[in-house]
Amino acid sequence: xxxxxxxxxxxxxxxxxxxxxxxxxxxxxxxxxxxxxxxxxxxxxxxxxxxxxxxxxxxxxxxxxxxxxxxxxxxxxxxxxxxxxxxxxxxxxxxxxxxxxxxxxxxxxxxxxxxxxxxxxxxxxxxxxxxxxxxxxxxxxxxxxxxxxxxxxxxxxxxxxxxxxxxxxxxxxxxxxxxxxxxxxxxxxxxxxxxxxxxxxxxxxxxxxxxxxxxxxxxxxxxxxxxxxxxxxxxxxxxxxxxxxxxxxxxxxxxxxxxxxxxxxxxxxxxxxxxxxxxxxxxxxxxxxxxxxxxxxxxxxxxxxxxxxxxxxxxxxxx
Numbered sequence: 001x002x003x004x005x006x007x008x009x010x011x012x013x014x015x016x017x018x019x020x021x022x023x024x025x026x027x028x029x030x031x032x033x034x035x036x037x038x039x040x041x042x043x044x045x046x047x048x049x050x051x052x053x054x055x056x057x058x059x060x061x062x063x064x065x066x067x068x069x070x071x072x073x074x075x076x077x078x079x080x081x082x083x084x085x086x087x088x089x090x091x092x093x094x095x096x097x098x099x100x101x102x103x104x105x106x107x108x109x110x111x112x113x114x115x116x117x118x119x120x121x122x123x124x125x126x127x128x129x130x131x132x133x134x135x136x137x138x139x140x141x142x143x144x145x146x147x148x149x150x151x152x153x154x155x156x157x158x159x160x161x162x163x164x165x166x167x168x169x170x171x172x173x174x175x176x177x178x179x180x181x182x183x184x185x186x187x188x189x190x191x192x193x194x195x196x197x198x199x200x201x202x203x204x205x206x207x208x209x210x211x212x213x214x215x216x217x218x219x220x221x222x223x224x225x226x227x228x229x230x231x232x233x234x235x236x237x238x239x240x241x242x243x244x245x246x247x248x249x250x251x252x253x254x255x256x257x258x259x260x261x262x263x264x265x266x267x268x269x270x271x272x273x274x275x276x277x278x279x280x281x282x283x284x285x286x287x288x289x290x291x292x293x294x295x296x297x298x299x300x301x302x303x304x305x306x307x308x309x310x311x312x313x314x315x316x317x318x319x
Contacts, residue, residue, distance in 0.1 A: 039285040042259040043070070048090055051281035054258070055099065061319055062269060063277050064253060066102035066138060067094070070282035071109040077118070080111045084122040088129055095133030102165075103130065104138040104278065107150055112142075120153045127161035134163075136188065138229075141167040143196050144174075144203065151178065155185060162186035165229070169194030170214045171203040179217050188227040190255065191218055193234075211237055215244075222249050229276065231255040235264065247273040262318035277319070 044050045048069070055065045069087060074080050087110070091103055103126075110126075111118030123137075130137050139154055141147065154166045165187040168175050171194035182189060193210060194203060204210045214237060221228045230246070232238065233256055241247055247254060253274035256265045269275040 042257065042280070043285040044258065044279050044281045046283050046285070047281060048086070048093065051090075051279055052093060052097075052099075055101070055279055056097075058277050058279075058319060059099070059101070063265075063275055063319065064101060064255075066104045066255065066276055066278045068104040068140075068278070068280045068282075069109075070280045070284040072106040072142065072284075073108045073113050074110070075113045077111075077114055080109070080114060080118065080122065084110045084125065087126050091126065091129045091133065091135055094135060095129075100134040102136040102138050102276070104140055106140045106142055107153060108142055108146065112146065112149060112153075116149050116153060119149075120156060123153060123157055123164070124160070127157055127164050131161055131163050136163050136165060137161075138165045138188070138190055139167060141169050141192070141194075144169075144172055144198050147172070147174070147178075151182075154187070158185050158187050165190060165227075167192060167231075168217070169196070169203075170217055171205075171210055172198070173202065173204070175217065176213070179220060183221065183224050183226050188229055189221060190229040190231050191221070192231045211240075215240060218246060219244075222246055222252065225251060227251045229253050229255045231278070233257070233261045233264065238264070238268070247271075266319055 044054045051067050051069075055067055058065050067090065069083065069090060071083055074083060087103060087105060094101065094103070105126075106112075107119045107123065110122040111120075123139075127137055139150065141150065151166070154164065157164050166182060166185075167190040168178060168182070169192055179189070191214065193206070193214060204213065211234070214232075218228065218230065218241070228251060230241065230252065232254075238247075238254070241254075246252060247268070253276050254265070254268060255276040255278055256262075258277050258279045265275050265277065
């Protein structure tokens with residue numbers, strides 16, 4: 001990224017978590033519908049049916065899907081219970097349609113911001129329901145300050161429910177050690193570079209060294225024959241993985257966010273690799289939109305285009 005792009009990314013990450021700005025947008029009859037048009041490039045819609053409809057389209061085209069009801073850092077117990085119940089309803093509906101796919105979520109959406117026991121008990125409910133229908137749950141990773149609590153909850157849950165997976169952020173120095181332990185647990189491991197801003201004492205910045213770490217950790221998982229989801233849009237990394245034949249391994253899938261590089265994922269699927277699309281829905285799309293633009297500031301141009309003419313938004317027809 002250039003310096004101006006870095007400044008834009010940092011500004012977006014800052015306002016994404018500003019509750020005052022978020023509340024202002026949510027209450028604005030002008031801004032809310034305008035920004036929602038931009039968000040719909042990356043978010044399926046505001047309700048469960050939006051997500052399931054697009055999930056079905058993608059499944060019919062041969063993709064795997066992971067579906068998330070957006071939300072994180074929920075500090076009110078009543079709201080955590082509502083989120084947990086929404087996930088239960090989502091799992092129930094997917095199960096009734098024999099949609100044996102993946103449901104993803106942040107533990108802070110279902111109680112971690114209150115206390116670990118709340119998140120753990122809610123997760124057990126979700127895991128039990130998902131297990132009934134052959135559905136996989138994938139726990140997302142959050143800021144490094146939460147990593148120990150998230151991993152502890154994951155480990156306890158997989159003692160009963162092996163259908164629960166975990167995400168690891170390669171940029172955290174600790175991940176090299178974590179993977180040595182997690183490789184002995186049954187859940188699928190999703191590997192990401194890491195999107196959260198962390199101190200230099202805790203994490204690597206985007207660099208060739210980070211890419212090498214990514215490939216090294218991935219190779220360890222593949223050699224151990226452990227189920228893994230490769231979550232990246234980095235073409236340089238993907239080309240290297242193809243050369244090493246990582247994507248041909250039966251326990252490997254490659255996962256990309258809905259609306260980001262559908263052309264690249266479509267090309268990979270044409271080579272008969274397992275390809276997954278990560279879908280989201282819900283009213284908390286504001287934070288998600290800010291993150292997508294922060295990760296790749298050129299998405300700001302697309303956002304402006306979508307606000308002016310939403311018919312140009314790339315949706316399922318691009319896959």
